[in-house]
C-alpha cells in the first residue's frame with residue numbers, strides 16, 4: 001500500500017482538531033481526488049500524508065513506513081520520495097524557474113551538488129522537458145516573481161514531475177488556472193501517475209474537475225471522511241450533503257438571482 005491509515009486523527013498546535021478517525025488505504029497507481037467544503041480538513045490531510053504534520057493518534061503508513069517511528073534523517077529520506085504540490089508554491093521570488101524546477105531533486109542530491117546547482121543549473125534540458133509538458137518552456141530562465149499565479153502553480157508541478165517521486169500529493173494544484181489549462185494540467189498529472197504506476201492524491205474545489213479526472217473520490221467534512229466512492233457512483237444527494245452549509249442557509253434570503261440556477265455541481 002502506498003498509504004495506509006487507521007483511526008488517524010490530527011490536532012493543530014493551537015488545539016484545533018482538523019482530522020478525526022480517518023481510515024484510508026491507497027494502492028500504487030490509484031488516482032484520488034479529495035473534495036469537501038472550506039475548512040473541512042483537505043489541506044491538513046495532505047500535509048499529514050506528506051509527513052509535515054504528526055498525527056495525534058491512530059496508525060499511519062506512508063510508502064511502507066510509519067514516518068514518526070523513523071529517525072529524523074530517515075524521515076527526510078522518506079520525504080524525498082514524496083512529491084508535494086502546493087496551492088501557492090513556496091518559491092523564492094528571485095529564483096529562476098530553471099533552478100526552482102531542478103530543486104525537485106535536491107532531496108536526492110548531495111549538499112555540494114545542490115549548492116552547485118544554485119550557482120549553475122545542472123540539468124537545464126531536464127527542467128525544460130518538465131516545463132514543456134505544461135506548455136511553459138519559454139519561462140525557463142525567468143524569475144519566479146515575473147510569473148502569474150497559474151504559471152507559478154505550473155512551475156511547482158514541473159518541479160514535482162522532475163523530482164519523479166513515488167507518491168504525488170497536490171493541494172488545489174490548478175486553483176489559479178483557467179478551466180482549459182486546469183483540465184490539461186490535471187491530465188498531465190494523471191498521465192504521469194498512470195505511466196509510472198504511482199498514487200496521485202489531489203484536493204480540488206472544482207467538483208466537476210474532480211469527477212472528470214479522478215476515478216476515486218474522497219469526501220471530507222468537519223475532519224471526517226464522509227465518503228470514499230468511485231466517481232461514477234457518486235450521487236447528487238451525496239454531493240449536496242457534503243457541501244450543505246447550515247450557517248449560510250440560516251441567513252436572510254439573498255436577492256433573487258438574475259440567471260436560473262443551472263449548475264448542480266457545487267463549487268466553493
Ligand SMILES: Nc1ncnc2c1ncn2[C@@H]1O[C@H](COP(=O)(O)OP(=O)(O)OP(=O)(O)O)[C@@H](O)[C@H]1O
Pocket residue numbers: 012013014016017018036037038039040041042043044045
Ligand atoms: N496551521 C493551522 N493551525 C491551526 N489550525 C489550522 C491550521 N491549518 C488549518 N487549521 C484548521 O484546521 C481545519 C481544517 O483546515 P484545512 O486547511 O485542512 O481545511 P481545507 O479543507 O483545506 O480548507 P480550504 O478548502 O478552505 O483550504 C480548519 O478548522 C482550520 O481552521
